[in-house]
Amino acid sequence: MHLTNTKVAHDNGGWRVDFLGDDGDAVTVHVADAAYIDEEAAVERARAIMVQLTAFGTRGGGRSVNTYDAASNGNFDDLPLLDTRH
Secondary structure: OOEEEEEEEEEOOEEEEEEEEOOOOEEEEEEEOOOOOOHHHHHHHHHHHHHHHOOOOOOOOOOOOOHHHHHHOOOOOOOOOOOOOO
């Protein structure tokens, strides 16, 4: 999905942020309302929420398939990774 548009609306109890893609896909994030948050801050918070939901460096949130997979995807939690000597 390549982001083409972002729509923001204030709903009951928070902000609704729609991320729209060029292929017709869309992701909607509800950001809880707070007295200090404005539209720009709501979009930044929605982006942060999506990043938190994304399993970084793993396949579907699971553990890496093998040590090469772990190293190539940046999953350094599965130690030992590679038997490297310097």
